[in-house]
Amino acid sequence: DSGVTQTPKHLITATGQRVTLRCSPRSGDLSVYWYQQSLDQGLQFLIQYYNGEERAKGNILERFSAQQFPDLHSELNLSSLELGDSALYFCASNRRQGGDYGYTFGSGTRLTVV
Amino acid sequence: TQLLEQSPQFLSIQEGENLTVYCNSSSVFSSLQWYRQEPGEGPVLLVTVVTGGEVKKLKRLTFQFGDARKDSSLHITAAQPGDTGLYLCAGGLGGFAGYALNFGKGTSLLVTP
16 A cells, blocks of 8 residues: 555546546645556656645646645546546655655556546 | 657566666656556656666666766666566656656566566
C-alpha cells in the first residue's frame, strides 16, 4: 500500500457519460497530480493541485476538470466521454511544492468507455 | 510532445545477463527520476538524481545522470526475474509554480529464468 488511495479501481461506462475519479493523497502530502496512461502515449500529465489550488496544467482536455478539497482529497471529473478516453488514470502525491521529492502513485483507475 | 525518449522500448533477456536502459532528452532537467511499474499498479520510485554526472546505486541497479542533465541511464547487473517490469524515466522541470514530471514511454523488461 503506497498510501495514495484511488477509487474506483475499475470503471466501465458508455460514451457521452460523465464519471468522477477520486484520490486521497498520502498523509501529509499537499500536492496531488493526475496522470493519464495509455499504450500509445505513455504517462501524460493532466493537472496538479497544491493545498487546494490549481498549480500546473498539462494536456488536460476541456471536457476534464479537477479539484482538491480542504481535506486534500482530489477528484477528477471526465465528461462527454469518448472511446479514446479509455485509459488508466493515476493520482500521485508528494510532500514538497518543488524540489526533488519523488511521487507516490496510487494504483490507478482503469476507465473503459464503450 | 515527448520530451524524454527511452531506449530500447522492449528488452527480453535471460536471468544473469546485464542490461542498460537509456533516457535521452534535448531539455535540461532539474532532476531526473526512475520508476518501475508492474501490471495493474502505479509506478514506484526507484531513485532521484539531481547533479550532473551523479551516479547512484541501488543493489544491482546503477543510475547515472548525464553531465549536462539531459540524459540518464539505468544499468542492471545480473538481472533476475523479479526485475521484470516497465522502467520509466521522468524529468522534473522544477520551479515553485509546480513540479510536474514529464515521463518517457518506458522500457518494458522481461527477464526469464
